[in-house]
Amino acid sequence: MTQTFSAWILTGLLLAIAYPWAAWLLAQNPRRDSRWLTVMLTLAISTGTLTLVMFWTSLLGMAFETWTIVLVYGLLMLPGWILNAPRRLKRELPTRAHGGAPLQIPSVRQIFLISPLVIIGAAILFNAVYWPFSRDDAMGIYAPIAQQMADLRGIVPLPGSDTLYEAYPIHISLTYTFAYLASGWTNEYLARLFPALMAIGTIPAAYVFGTMLHGRAAGWASAILLAITPTFGRWASSGYVDLPMAFFYILSAIFAWRLWQTRHWTDALLAGITMGLAAWTKNAALLGIVFLSAWLAWAWLRKKIGWRLAILALVGWVIVAAPWYIRNWLEAGFIIPDTAWTDQAKRSLESLLILPQLYGLAGLLMLIAVTLTFANLLRRRFDSSENFLLILWTVPFFAAWWLFASYDPRFLLMFLPVLCVVAGLWTAKIFAMLTDGWQKHAVLPLSMLALILALWTAWNSVEFKDEILRDPLMDNKTKHEIVLADE
Numbered sequence: 001m002t003q004t005f006s007a008w009i010l011t012g013l014l015l016a017i018a019y020p021w022a023a024w025l026l027a028q029n030p031r032r033d034s035r036w037l038t039v040m041l042t043l044a045i046s047t048g049t050l051t052l053v054m055f056w057t058s059l060l061g062m063a064f065e066t067w068t069i070v071l072v073y074g075l076l077m078l079p080g081w082i083l084n085a086p087r088r089l090k091r092e093l094p095t096r097a098h099g100g101a102p103l104q105i106p107s108v109r110q111i112f113l114i115s116p117l118v119i120i121g122a123a124i125l126f127n128a129v130y131w132p133f134s135r136d137d138a139m140g141i142y143a144p145i146a147q148q149m150a151d152l153r154g155i156v157p158l159p160g161s162d163t164l165y166e167a168y169p170i171h172i173s174l175t176y177t178f179a180y181l182a183s184g185w186t187n188e189y190l191a192r193l194f195p196a197l198m199a200i201g202t203i204p205a206a207y208v209f210g211t212m213l214h215g216r217a218a219g220w221a222s223a224i225l226l227a228i229t230p231t232f233g234r235w236a237s238s239g240y241v242d243l244p245m246a247f248f249y250i251l252s253a254i255f256a257w258r259l260w261q262t263r264h265w266t267d268a269l270l271a272g273i274t275m276g277l278a279a280w281t282k283n284a285a286l287l288g289i290v291f292l293s294a295w296l297a298w299a300w301l302r303k304k305i306g307w308r309l310a311i312l313a314l315v316g317w318v319i320v321a322a323p324w325y326i327r328n329w330l331e332a333g334f335i336i337p338d339t340a341w342t343d344q345a346k347r348s349l350e351s352l353l354i355l356p357q358l359y360g361l362a363g364l365l366m367l368i369a370v371t372l373t374f375a376n377l378l379r380r381r382f383d384s385s386e387n388f389l390l391i392l393w394t395v396p397f398f399a400a401w402w403l404f405a406s407y408d409p410r411f412l413l414m415f416l417p418v419l420c421v422v423a424g425l426w427t428a429k430i431f432a433m434l435t436d437g438w439q440k441h442a443v444l445p446l447s448m449l450a451l452i453l454a455l456w457t458a459w460n461s462v463e464f465k466d467e468i469l470r471d472p473l474m475d476n477k478t479k480h481e482i483v484l485a486d487e
Contacts, residue, residue: 007182007190010066014073015197018046021080029264033212036204037254041270043201044251047194048277048320049076051174055155055324063153066181112447113220116454120227121200123458128196128237131463132188132476134483138239141165146176147186163332164339169324171281172241192239199236199243202417203227205250209417210424212257213386217431222424226417228453229362233461235413241282242413248278249288250417253393256295259313260304260385268309272316279321283336284414286325287400289317291392298388344407351406355419358409366419369426370394390425393418 022041026033053072054064062068133139145165148156156166175194179187206226211219226232236243255271258264275292278285296310325335355363374395377387397415405411412419431439462468467482474482 003182003184004187004190007179007184007187010070010182011179011190011193014050014070015043015046017074017077018042018049018080020084021045021077024080024084025266025270027084028266029258029262031258031262031264033258034204034208037208040201040205040208040247040251043197044248044274044277047171047175047198048273048280049073050178051171051280052320054174054178055170058154059323059327064149064177064181065153066178069178069181112451113224116224116450117203117227119451119454119458120233120461121203123461124196124200124233124236125193127462128192128239129189130468130479131192132479132483133192133239134463134486135238135240141168142173142239142241143176143188143191145170146173146180146191149173149177150180150186158328158331160331161333163328163334164337167328167332167334167337168339169241169280169283169321171277172239172244192237195239195241195244196237198247199232201247202243202250205247205254206417206420206424209250209254209257209421210428212254213390213421214425214428218421218425218428220424221427221431222421224450225362225365225423225427226420228450228457229359229416229420230457230460231358231410231413232416233457235410237461240410242410243416245278245282245285246414246417248274248281249285249393249415250421252278252288252292253389253418256292257386257389259309260299260389263305263309265309265312268305268313269316272313272318273320276317276320276322279317280324282414283325284411286336287397289314289321291396292317295389295392302385304385340405341407342404345402345404346406347402352402354406354409354412358412362420362423365423365427369423370419372426373422390418390422394422 019038019042022038022045026038026041050069050073053076054069057068057072058064133143145156145168149170155170158166172195176188176191179191179194183190203223203226207219207223209219210222232243252271252275255267255274259267259271271292275285275288278288292313296305296313299305300307300310328335350357353367355367357363359366370391373387374391377384377391380387382388394415398412401411431442434442459465464482464486467474471478
């Protein structure tokens with residue numbers, strides 16, 4: 001019990017101590033964005049560094065030991081604390097001199113806007129840490145590989161040409177392994193926390209991206225649309241890798257856009273690193289490096305960035321993701337395993353128009369918004385950087401899904417947050433066209449609708465509700481019996 005409690009505390013500390021690195025990297029850029037971006041970058045840096053430390057120490061022949069992993073991780077975080085110390089001191093001295101900053105109380109409107117997001121996020125977190133793994137791929141692929149790595153005290157060797165799931169990127173599985181090692185047992189509840197946090201992280205990411213592109217109204221619309229999308233809550237705590245990949249994928253879009261605007265080296269580096277982390281999470285994100293490369297080439301041709309920044313972005317991706325795929329090639333003879341059932345793809349008009357069928361009203365908004373964005377891009381002869389980035393990060397990915405993987409709509413989750421940003425922008429634009437009177441009258445009904453949908457999403461996000469109500473303090477064995485009985 002003591003070791004389990006310590007594992008939870010240790011995990012929180014490891015996630016938190018990456019904050020100075022995130023703050024320092026963003027502070028190098030004169031642009032100022034939401035503090036949420038620092039929090040999201042902290043989550044990306046912490047989980048990415050933790051798992052890459054485990055990967056590289058294992059490659060170097062070192063057995064997984066909690067203290068070794070924590071020591072190496074801490075040493076890598078130390079420069080961030082040193083570099084960020086002068087900036088932190090400079091920021092705190094004026095505050096102390098003036099008696100501290102006044103407490104800012106959120107307005108009623110802000111409370112209405114943030115309440116749906118908090119409700120859904122809380123439901124996702126509760127479901128993640130209350131139940132053990134219960135979905136097919138989590139129980140059949142990611143968790144077993146994590147258990148193997150915990151037993152072997154290292155990464156699973158690739159069995160040559162017979163390699164299959166062992167060649168899947170192991171970012172999420174390694175977070176599970178760390179949870180098991182730190183806890184001293186197969187602590188699925190702590191393990192499920194990692195991907196759930198990344199999935200929830202897509203909500204503030206959508207807010208930040210939408211705000212950067214078209215103001216706060218677009219940011220709120222993007223975040224709320226994502227949160228209330230029916231399948232989002234059901235998959236966010238599943239232990240699958242789709243939404244964690246989406247977290248890094250939308251972060252890469254954010255930094256790609258910042259790079260276009262600021263031409264700063266940190267944005268170039270972070271655009272590449274976050275896309276690399278997406279590929280370190282799911283191999284479908286290898287498509288992302290094509291999109292990122294196209295964006296960098298386009299920005300270079302438009303003389304928005306120099307070739308050095310483009311190379312720096314690609315170097316960031318290579319450092320993070322390339323070693324895993326090089327290992328696959330050297331030990332198994334391929335880069336990614338042949339696990340996609342491309343012969344079952346449903347290349348039909350019905351699957352082409354799946355967004356409204358799958359996501360309801362939010363999906364209809366996405367479909368209309370993407371169509372309008374693409375039409376606007378063509379009308380302006382591709383002379384619209386905002387529209388080009390949004391189309392580049394969504395339409396080619398959707399085309400690849402439709403051609404090769406449309407047998408499973410779950411894969412749309414990988415770029416769903418960016419789709420919601422496209423829809424959020426157009427929602428904000430249409431709302432801005434209303435007169436002030438109509439806007440004032442529409443705010444309360446829309447807020448109430450969002451709150452009702454949030455409550456419905458939160459309800460559907462929690463599994464086995466009847467069993468929880470009958471015995472909320474059930475033990476680990478009982479929870480596993482319930483999960484297995486449902487299979």
